Amino acid sequence: MSSKLGEKLVVAISSRALFDLTESHEIYEKQGIRAYSEYQIENEDKPLLPGAAFPIVKKLLKLNENNHERPVVEVVLLSRNSADTGLRIFNSIQHYQLDITRAAFSSGRSPYRYVSAFASHLFLSTDPTDVRAALDDGFAAATILPKQGNQSDASQELRFAFDGDAVIFSDESEKIYKKQGLQAFTDNERAAADTPLAGGPFKNFLAALHRLQRDYSPENCPIRTALVTARSAPAHERVIKTLREWNIRIDEALFLGGMPKGQFLRSFGADVFFDDQTSHCDDAAVHVATGHVPHGVANDSSEEQK
Structure with a gap:
């Protein structure tokens, strides 16, 4: 698969897979997009808690630490947020010092179509519909489920x-x-x-x-x-x-x-x-x-x- 990101392993991830957006999503479901937008803007300096795929992303990005001249992994963010409400997500990325610089904000529409544009090897999301669409287009994709319990993992692998x-x-x-x-x-x-x-x-x-x-x-x-x-x-x-x-x-x-x-x-x-x-x-x-x-x-x- 050719990629404008070179020979890197490219992983696309939804914002709800990377961070725990349960509270704000409930506001969206119960009160609508306006209340959701106001909530995210009011809390944009408050870091979001890690989501189901957060530990995986941290380990993926860690692979670049010994490859400064030739990073081997690129993680891109795909989000249904707008650029405005997505500012909290980018602020959270900076808070956790995640080297994620590329993103697509689709303002309520499915962002899965950018899986192809980024030439992604893997797409992780919490939305089964988006995952199915990516699979239908020939991409590896999965609906991420969090590990239950608080078992710690000290392995660097x-x-x-x-x-x-x-x-x-x-x-x-x-x-x-x-x-x-x-x-x-x-x-x-x-x-x-x-x-x-x-x-x-x-x-x-x-x-x-x-x-x-x-x-x-x-x-x-x-x-x-x-x-x-x-x-x-x-x-x-x-x-x-x-x-x-x-x-x-x-x-x-x-x-x-x-x-x-x-x-x-x-x-x-x-x-x-x-x-x-x-x-x-x-x-x-x-x-x-x-x-x-x-x-x-x-x-x-x-x-x-x-």
Whole structure:
């Protein structure tokens, strides 16, 4: 993906994902845009509290500290605020000393269309509609859910965990499982072990992370990735060979055979986990920040949409 921001990893983030705007959003919902605008202007010198994606953004930007001459990450802000009400957001960015200088304020309209303009590799938002639109346009995107509880994370590594089917890979195999059951899925994956899976919405983001990782030795890399999937043997072989075909390294692979993922994600120390199924996301969010990826067959029914 070409980018006017060079070879950087570009992450677009909504203001409500970066900061906790719950109070002001309630004012907007109950009293309207005028009351919301007045509230934000009156409080524009009062820093907002961190939101669900704030810790992830801090670690992403920290990657630039040892690369002053060639920053490797760019975080851009996408917001439904106007430039006027968005001043509080920029003041909060300055308060927390976040190196975020580029932003799009869309005054109430969806800002997702600027995901493409910034050539973003990833879009994090709290708005499922915007996330779906970005996914439909071919970009990695997720609705961010905060980690429950106050578990501290002293690790300096940035750790990303991904589900496989419908996230890193297409949902072609998951469709077989949904329609025909586990045995048909297993038989298909065994027969197609040497046929690479098609890429899912997060393939390009994972590839961009891998390009950053190649600049470091494996022992000193500040980024670590994990595949955390409900697959088990023999369905694991096709996944491994697909990643090999793509020439993408994954640091850890957990084939859980349907076991709940939350405890494993906590053991891995994931800063964020991406999954297409809401049940997996709800379990994971007890332990780590989680991004729901509303993509693929698991999100076709209204019961699965969130």
